[in-house]
Amino acid sequence: MENFVSPGKSQLNGKIDLYQRMIEEIQDYAILLLDTNGIIQNWNRGAEKIQGYQEDDIIGKHFSIFYLQEDIDTHLPQKLMEEAYGSGRVAQEGWRQRNDGTRFWGSITITALHDDDGNVIGFSEVTRDLTDKKLFEDKLRMSEERYHQMVAEVQDYAIILLSATGVIENWNAGAESIKGYKSEDVLGKNFQIFYPQEDRERGLPEILLTEAREKGKAMHEGWRIRKDGSKFWGTIVITALHNKKGDVIGFSKVTRDLTDKKLSEDKLAAYTAELEVQNSELEQFAYVASHDLQEPLRKIQTFAGLIRERFDDKEFVERYFEKLDASAKRMSELIRSLLNYSRLSKERNELMNESVDLNVILKNVKQDFELMIEEKQAVIVSDPLPTIAGHPLQLGQLFSNLVSNALKFSPSEAKVTLRYSKMPKKQIHDAPYQLNEEYYHCITVEDNGIGFEQQYSKLIFSLFQRLHGKQDYAGTGIGLALCKKIAENHNGFITATSEAGKGAKFSVYLPVSLLA
């Protein structure tokens, strides 16, 4: 160091000596003194430790001895010196090599040293071995890169990074394949674009973000919308992301497409529900069949017993033979109706796709009831009816039962009116379940007959349910149960509205997708 210390300032000698010792003893930093050509003039213990040279080996060598060949080839040492020369200081990090050829990651600062006139008289080079830090950072970076790559390439999960307000900031391949958007379509947009209209209207996306913000995460399953408008059943987890202060800085949203699972679950549930319905129908069927068939049979036995007891009373015997006959007829009528009804249950799964012109069906029904229409001086008027895909025999039975009911429960000069309209599901308020189809054919059959009290509007569709005494109106109590089943077989339903004495109106709703 004597080249750089003015020997004339003797009072400082003690301090300078101490200072020099300090430099020499520092172990964690290599501190080198270079002359203006880059030749090593001095060297401390740290340098010895970091770079692995003995003082004697290194003094007088050019500092580029520590640099890798490729850095020497690109003139890195000279460039650094030139920059330190011009700017006073230069800092750089890079691989260097030790005496034994091993490498270390050095953080280097070269500082120009000036004389009193400002002329550069040499350089100090301070080097720190940051190999461990460098290796750790490299490992971390690689791990982060691998992680990002993994997220980016995961196909089965849509992994999306959202801002604190729900704006999409990042998007992986899974998101692209599940939701159908390219990342440029969605980056910068709010994630609520994936939600169906009704969920957006009830604020579901915001509700989920709030929940994630408050509880750390939010989970949900529901229908979501792809770019092409198709739906998929998504199961999602939104997790809040926090900074060190604990503020929410965004959300991760992981979505899985479980449409297939959902559809098979729904199918299973529908199948189970249908089995339950069929089971309960079967129970009802067994009950009513045993009750209603038992009744005429019991009467036949009773009448036969009474006839035997009073066989000599001719008038009595005549009268009870007639009753016996009537009971036997009723029994056979019931059996025929029951067979008809059970056949309908069997036909439930048959293809309902024949093209059926309902105008033709109505025309045939009018012909069948010609006599009754004449007797009752009835008028049947109808709107033009549609042609639908269905089961012609069943639809014939449906119209036949509705028209005959209207005639039966109407006085003379009966007026039966059939109206047709295509109705959006939003306008249908008396459906027995949530409607899946957008539009329904609505065919109403209205009469001016005795009607019924509205409280019986559901009961009348039950098997063997009668609202009027047998002596007043003939029938088995199966007709409307049959109509209900036929409508259901066509994925539709039937409703009834009335007021006692003011006529009845039956409305049959069949999905428009049945259009032939």
Place this chain on the structure above:
Amino acid sequence: MPSTGMPPTIQCLLIDDDQDDQEIFIMCLESLSDHISCLAKSDGAEAIELFNAHIGYVPDYIFLDVNMPKMNGIECLRLLKNIDRLKSTKIFMYSTISEGDTLSESVKLGAEDFIVKPTKAADLKNRLAAIFKTID
């Protein structure tokens, strides 16, 4: 019942929508004694109307069919049991079949017993005779 010197008349009400069953029931009842009178109504609603219209009418026995249009027998029984003056009236269910739920429901609501409509008129006669004998 007040004593008139004559054997007291037993008043019955039959509620059944089946005309044939009404006829056979009344035939059997009348064959038991001259002192039994029976009124018949065709459904529960008609019977309730009768009690509302004639507030002095208190039959000794009511025979009630289960399966009837409009108001069924169980519903009718519930309403009859709410009429204070019918507290001492014995109500019997009278139906083609006795099914577990209906049977227990009617007993719960306070019916005396369940009579299954028999296939022989003589059986019905015997059953009715037993009822009047036991209760009297």
